[in-house]
Amino acid sequence: MIRLLQIEFIKLWNNRASKVLIISYFALLTSIALFAAIKFDIGPVQFHLADQGIFNFPYIWHFNTFITAFFKLFLAIVIVSMMSNEYSNKTIKQNLIDGLSKKEFILSKFLTVISFSLISTIFVFVVSLILGLVYSDYNEFMIIVTDLKFLPIFFIKLMGFFSFCLFLGILVKRSAFALGFLILWQVFEGIFRGILRWKFFDEETTDIIMNFFPLQSMFNLIKEPFSRLGAVQSVANQIGTEVALNYNTYWYEVLIVLVWTALFVYLSYALLKKRDL
Structure with a gap:
């Protein structure tokens, strides 16, 4: 497996566009620290974002994993481009001629997906830990390790999304069309939700159905972590509204994403196995 990973990372690092996107992605993850520097004054009111509690333990694990998940599109571009380059440069055919089986080829791509997800998770952990130790009002060990569950959940979320991108890259073969399909699928899920809610079911039943769709399940x-902020809770109390949402992730939500991940990897292999390269 190490050999397969080495092959993939050599390909990615020798591709200038992929290299720029990967570096940009991790630079953006690091830019979370810039939130701490946001300050502005409105008359007598002084606002410092770090003072709003977003870097307090254990809230920071929730906030940072939620925010950084939006940056995953950078690596999505890398993954679909990785597959389109295999077809356009005919390296996929050469790899198979050199003795790599189709199963090993898909395994190498999935190992890359896992690596991106794992490295991203470790990176977010380190950045969050540093920011928390600097800005958090609570530095007791038991408070720090509370809600660390968001990190493995973040890993599973990325792995599922990148597996979807891998499947689209193999299905469509062209990175621009694959990304377009990804956007169209997001729009489709939104439209389908609207149709279900408008014509067939109440909001609760519609949500239950949509929770089985890939992007929604991920x-x-x-x-969302924003309603957990003390400032939001204070405003809600002042206007007589109680914000009491459930932020837990349940086992069946994780299972749905894992099933989609396995299905995307299997379909990627099935497509590759069926095609005459």
Whole structure:
């Protein structure tokens, strides 16, 4: 497996566009630290974002994994481009001629997906830990390790999404069309949700059905963290509204994403096995 990973990373690092995108992605993850520097004054009101509690333990694990998940599109471009380059440069055919089986080829791509997800998770962990130790009001060990569950959930979320991108890259063969299909699928899920809600079911039933769709199921793994902020809770209390949302991730939500991940990898292999390269 190490050999397969080495082959993939050599290909990626020798591709200038992929190299730029990967570096940009991790630079953006690091840019979370810039939130701490945001300050502005509105008359007598002084606002410092770091003072709003977004870097407090254990809230920072929730906030940072939710925010950084939006940057995954950079690596999505790398993954679909990785597959389109295999077809356009005919390296996929050469790899098979050199003795790499189709199963090993797909395994090498999936190992790359896992590597991107794992490295991203470790990176977010390190950045969040540093920011928390610098800015958090609570530095007790038990408070720090509370809610670390968001990190493995973040890993599963990325792995599922990148597996979907891998499948699209093999299905469509062209990176621009694959990314277009990804956007269209997101639009489709939104339209389908609207049709279900308008014509057939109430909101609760519609949500249950949509939770089985790939992109929605991945999004569900980490709920929005903003309503947990003390400032939001204070405003809600002042206007007589109680914000009491459930931020937990349940085992069946994780299972749905894992099933989609396995299905995307299997379909990628089935497509490759069926095609005459």
